[in-house]
Amino acid sequence: MPLYEYECSACGRRFEVLQSLGSGSKGLTCPHCRGTALEKMLSTFAAAGQDRAAAGGEGGCGSGFT
Numbered sequence: 001m002p003l004y005e006y007e008c009s010a011c012g013r014r015f016e017v018l019q020s021l022g023s024g025s026k027g028l029t030c031p032h033c034r035g036t037a038l039e040k041m042l043s044t045f046a047a048a049g050q051d052r053a054a055a056g057g058e059g060g061c062g063s064g065f066t
């Protein structure tokens with residue numbers, strides 16, 4: 001089960017939640033202030049994946065075009 005990070009709009013704190021894929025922030029509450037205005041953060045996993053895809057896509061662009 002993936003780990004998601006949320007930021008609470010009410011108190012500004014972040015916390016992590018274990019959720020099954022595809023479930024949103026419905027029913028979740030901030031453990032600090034019990035607020036329900038939660039914003040999903042990009043997980044480390046997702047950020048690393050994007051980084052790698054971008055590097056691979058641009059790789060062959062400059063070489064061989066002289």
Ligand SMILES: [Zn+2]
Nearest residue numbers: 008011030033
């Ligand atoms: Zn909060």
